[in-house]
Amino acid sequence: MISQETKAFHIAVYTAVSRIPYGSVTSYGHIAELIGRPQNPRQVGLSLKHSFQLLELLRQDNIELLELPWWRVVSSSGLIAKRDDEYEQKRLLEAEGVEVTGMKISLNEYGWFPEGLEG
Numbered sequence: 750m751i752s753q754e755t756k757a758f759h760i761a762v763y764t765a766v767s768r769i770p771y772g773s774v775t776s777y778g779h780i781a782e783l784i785g786r787p788q789n790p791r792q793v794g795l796s797l798k799h800s801f802q803l804l805e806l807l808r809q810d811n812i813e814l815l816e817l818p819w820w821r822v823v824s825s826s827g828l829i830a831k832r833d834d835e836y837e838q839k840r841l842l843e844a845e846g847v848e849v850t851g852m853k854i855s856l857n858e859y860g861w862f863p864e865g866l867e868g
């Protein structure tokens with residue numbers, strides 16, 4: 750079981766990530782800023798890394814989040830993080846029309862960096 754504070758953090762991360770538009774990317778750090786936790790970009794990354802398990806825990810509490818486009822979140826330099834599914838992330842981004850050179854995305858061209866979350 751996870752604490753209410755931890756649950757609120759994950760819900761905030763997943764809600765912010767769900768707002769990233771198709772064909773755009775943002776950074777772990779920007780998601781942390783959007784949810785009011787600018788000191789926690791690594792925790793954002795861990796939340797996404799463990800999202801399948803965490804979403805199941807949230808579903809047990811009747812919290813349903815429809816879509817989590819985790820592949821739209823990259824490092825602050827535009828790099829896809831090295832992990833088991835890095836090539837899946839690259840494939841999903843390219844399918845959305847995002848140009849990936851090596852394992853890097855141009856944040857100037859594809860970056861989504863709003864000052865806040867609307868709606």
